[in-house]
Amino acid sequence: MKKMGCPYGTHRVIEPKGVLPQPAQKIDNSMEIYDNEILLDVQTLNVDSASFTQIKEQAGGDLDKIKEIMTGIVSERGKHHNPVTGSGGMLIGTVAKIGEGLKGKTDLKVGDKLATLVSLSLTPLVIEEINEIRKDIDQVDIKGQAILFESGIYAVLPDDIAENLALSVLDVAGAPAQTAKLVKPGDTVVVIGGYGKSGMLCLYEAKKRAGVTGKVICVGRRKEGIDGIRDLDLADEYVVANSTNAVELMEAVKEATNGEMADVVINCVNIPNTEMGSILAAKDTGLIYFFSMATSFTKAALGAEGIGRDTTMLIGNGYTKGHAEISLQIMRESEALRKKFEELYA
Amino acid sequence: MKKMGCPYGTHRVIEPKGVLPQPAQKIDNSMEIYDNEILLDVQTLNVDSASFTQIKEQAGGDLDKIKEIMTGIVSERGKHHNPVTGSGGMLIGTVAKIGEGLKGKTDLKVGDKLATLVSLSLTPLVIEEINEIRKDIDQVDIKGQAILFESGIYAVLPDDIAENLALSVLDVAGAPAQTAKLVKPGDTVVVIGGYGKSGMLCLYEAKKRAGVTGKVICVGRRKEGIDGIRDLDLADEYVVANSTNAVELMEAVKEATNGEMADVVINCVNIPNTEMGSILAAKDTGLIYFFSMATSFTKAALGAEGIGRDTTMLIGNGYTKGHAEISLQIMRESEALRKKFEELYA
Ligand SMILES: NC(=O)c1ccc[n+]([C@@H]2O[C@H](COP(=O)([O-])OP(=O)(O)OC[C@H]3O[C@@H](n4cnc5c(N)ncnc54)[C@H](OP(=O)(O)O)[C@@H]3O)[C@@H](O)[C@H]2O)c1
Ligand SMILES: NC(=O)c1ccc[n+]([C@@H]2O[C@H](COP(=O)([O-])OP(=O)(O)OC[C@H]3O[C@@H](n4cnc5c(N)ncnc54)[C@H](OP(=O)(O)O)[C@@H]3O)[C@@H](O)[C@H]2O)c1
Numbered sequence: 001m002k003k004m005g006c007p008y009g010t011h012r013v014i015e016p017k018g019v020l021p022q023p024a025q026k027i028d029n030s031m032e033i034y035d036n037e038i039l040l041d042v043q044t045l046n047v048d049s050a051s052f053t054q055i056k057e058q059a060g061g062d063l064d065k066i067k068e069i070m071t072g073i074v075s076e077r078g079k080h081h082n083p084v085t086g087s088g089g090m091l092i093g094t095v096a097k098i099g100e101g102l103k104g105k106t107d108l109k110v111g112d113k114l115a116t117l118v119s120l121s122l123t124p125l126v127i128e129e130i131n132e133i134r135k136d137i138d139q140v141d142i143k144g145q146a147i148l149f150e151s152g153i154y155a156v157l158p159d160d161i162a163e164n165l166a167l168s169v170l171d172v173a174g175a176p177a178q179t180a181k182l183v184k185p186g187d188t189v190v191v192i193g194g195y196g197k198s199g200m201l202c203l204y205e206a207k208k209r210a211g212v213t214g215k216v217i218c219v220g221r222r223k224e225g226i227d228g229i230r231d232l233d234l235a236d237e238y239v240v241a242n243s244t245n246a247v248e249l250m251e252a253v254k255e256a257t258n259g260e261m262a263d264v265v266i267n268c269v270n271i272p273n274t275e276m277g278s279i280l281a282a283k284d285t286g287l288i289y290f291f292s293m294a295t296s297f298t299k300a301a302l303g304a305e306g307i308g309r310d311t312t313m314l315i316g317n318g319y320t321k322g323h324a325e326i327s328l329q330i331m332r333e334s335e336a337l338r339k340k341f342e343e344l345y346a
Numbered sequence: 347m348k349k350m351g352c353p354y355g356t357h358r359v360i361e362p363k364g365v366l367p368q369p370a371q372k373i374d375n376s377m378e379i380y381d382n383e384i385l386l387d388v389q390t391l392n393v394d395s396a397s398f399t400q401i402k403e404q405a406g407g408d409l410d411k412i413k414e415i416m417t418g419i420v421s422e423r424g425k426h427h428n429p430v431t432g433s434g435g436m437l438i439g440t441v442a443k444i445g446e447g448l449k450g451k452t453d454l455k456v457g458d459k460l461a462t463l464v465s466l467s468l469t470p471l472v473i474e475e476i477n478e479i480r481k482d483i484d485q486v487d488i489k490g491q492a493i494l495f496e497s498g499i500y501a502v503l504p505d506d507i508a509e510n511l512a513l514s515v516l517d518v519a520g521a522p523a524q525t526a527k528l529v530k531p532g533d534t535v536v537v538i539g540g541y542g543k544s545g546m547l548c549l550y551e552a553k554k555r556a557g558v559t560g561k562v563i564c565v566g567r568r569k570e571g572i573d574g575i576r577d578l579d580l581a582d583e584y585v586v587a588n589s590t591n592a593v594e595l596m597e598a599v600k601e602a603t604n605g606e607m608a609d610v611v612i613n614c615v616n617i618p619n620t621e622m623g624s625i626l627a628a629k630d631t632g633l634i635y636f637f638s639m640a641t642s643f644t645k646a647a648l649g650a651e652g653i654g655r656d657t658t659m660l661i662g663n664g665y666t667k668g669h670a671e672i673s674l675q676i677m678r679e680s681e682a683l684r685k686k687f688e689e690l691y692a
Contacts, residue, residue: 008626018594086644117651117654119651297643302368
């Protein structure tokens with residue numbers, strides 16, 4: 001075996017030097033592991049939605065073309081890091097080998113089946129064969145191998161939740177877990193994009209944490225979308241508003257809160273230009289959690305300053321301690337939500 | 347007089363409808379005020395550094411060309427909102443008229459001299475004449491008028507601090523004020539870009555709040571830059587490191603903290619690609635305040651997730667309650683820092 005590598009995987013960065021594997025152009029994907037690495041036999045890639053959409057378009061929907069593009073990315077970069085969208089995804093695999101240096105440090109054992117919770121955009125990967133492409137849910141079955149760094153996070157797949165369902169939930173695990181940490185009893189909470197995948201999980205956690213003295217408001221842009229989740233009883237109020245129209249969203253939240261506005265706003269949309277609406281939906285002393293990757297740093301910073309708002313605005317770190325457990329637990333607690341997720345995302 | 351307008355100024359947005367004045371393409375800059383607006387006679391524009399650099403370049407340094415570009419922007423958009431950089435700046439002016447609806451609501455009186463603390467990119471402005479351009483410090487004296495909305499924040503200029511000095515300090519007031527709120531006694535604090543304008547103010551506040559049991563570390567990329575502020579005694583340790591090299595920065599902070607890393611990281615640089623270095627400089631449970639406008643939301647979010655870090659990351663809202671008072675107070679408390687600021691920025 002080789003010597004110890006950097007916990008963050010910088011020992012595998014080929015170019016440019018000095019950066020971490022995620023921003024790197026090219027990393028070393030030789031499958032001989034360092035002493036603090038874990039080798040995985042890969043079963044399924046769950047390609048990031050933005051990335052897979054781009055690849056499908058470039059391939060004109062042709063399956064062989066998709067395969068060609070995917071293997072091309074990996075042979076060029078040593079990882080499935082889409083050069084157009086910059087994003088990755090996650091994978092399901094089985095532990096094949098554990099570096100000597102990790103003995104006693106990890107609970108994993110050879111044969112464990114897990115989902116990686118770090119992006120494919122930083123994971124050394126080799127694709128030997130692409131077996132099946134499930135175009136509708138962005139999943140691709142392959143024969144191949146991957147490396148998990150010492151700092152790499154993962155979730156061992158539970159026995160009581162189907163793999164595809166677990167993968168869908170884990171994809172957005174950071175959002176409900178952060179919601180659980182941010183919402184306090186009695187809070188008024190607005191979830192923007194509330195009937196989306198991360199939105200529903202956030203509503204569930206928000207209602208649980210805000211409790212009977214709190215108020216949870218689901219905001220979505222289409223009435224049919226809202227109607228589709230009413231029977232799940234995830235929110236106290238439902239509001240139809242286009243959140244790119246800041247004033248429309250503010251007025252809607254004002255009405256739903258009797259002018260009080262929200263203590264916590266969780267932004268789960270998948271489109272740009274909702275920063276200002278999120279700020280106006282919150283109290284001056286409020287807190288906004290931007291989970292949406294379409295958030296612009298400058299629009300949020302200048303937006304709040306521009307109207308003299310002291311709002312605290314958090315960059316949606318996709319990781320927080322226990323996020324996998326918290327999100328999977330929702331599938332166990334709520335029969336109704338589990339059914340909805342199986343119907344939509346598995 | 348006209349009727350009441352929206353506190354945020356949406357009543358002056360010409361296009362597109364539904365947005366706030368900041369993101370708007372064009373706003374109404376007629377100088378007849380609404381009942382909740384304040385009319386200002388403008389003396390000096392302090393153009394945002396990124397914006398003014400762009401204008402100077404486009405003009406090839408020619409003063410008449412600069413005037414032409416500036417008046418062109420305002421006549422087209424109704425505000426000094428640079429279409430290339432998207433940024434604005436601030437202004438110094440005197441209160442000329444106060445809307446009826448603000449009587450009893452504002453402490454201002456006609457004749458007060460103030461600096462606006464909301465961006466020029468949302469402030470209705472008319473330039474009648476450009477009198478003087480001070481190219482080196484981005485300040486332009488004009489004859490003209492501007493409107494302050496009801497939600498618009500400002501600072502009445504103090505008698506004991508020169509106007510230009512006050513303007514320079516107020517430009518970055520959010521950074522030291524946030525530092526004052528985030529740093530607790532005993533904290534280890536890293537300020538990246540520590541010998542810059544906002545950086546020095548943050549160091550000062552950090553040292554004051556962290557106290558004798560804390561440790562404040564100044565990070566800069568040039569040894570001469572560090573040496574230039576050593577005699578100000580703003581930090582406990584000084585580190586030369588290029589913060590775009592994440593590993594170099596991490597190792598330097600590791601050494602300066604005996605491997606403990608920072609409780610709070612304040613990012614005050616003016617260049618991109620320092621997100622990963624900031625994350626690695628912080629403890630897993632640490633907090634990062636990104637004041638730099640060159641911060642990328644996705645690089646920060648994916649960066650932390652990619653190495654499984656639970657770091658809390660704040661979007662640098664340029665406003666927080668009391669920010670003007672807190673930053674100006676530093677100029678009164680520290681004779682040495684005031685001299686340095688007069689030398690460099692006034
Ligand atoms: N590490 C991370 O922080 C991380 C990880 C994963 C995902 N994400 C981000 O999280 C976001 C949400 O992901 P997801 O899987 O939950 O997406 P999703 O299921 O597609 O949900 C997005 C929701 O936003 C709604 N929406 C779109 N435009 C809107 C508007 N103008 N006003 C109000 N609502 C609007 C959509 O409604 P319609 O269905 O009507 O369009 C949909 O319900 C994405 O931006 C993704 O990039 C972040
Ligand atoms: N509302 C807001 O949030 C708000 C308001 C105002 C300003 N800002 C932002 O705040 C930031 C700082 O403003 P400022 O006026 O303090 O700027 P500044 O005085 O120019 O300071 C920037 C500092 O960063 C240092 N730096 C540059 N590259 C570096 C590197 N690779 N490693 C370490 N340090 C490096 C510079 O050092 P050298 O001198 O050696 O280059 C300089 O000391 C800007 O990005 C600005 O956009 C935000």
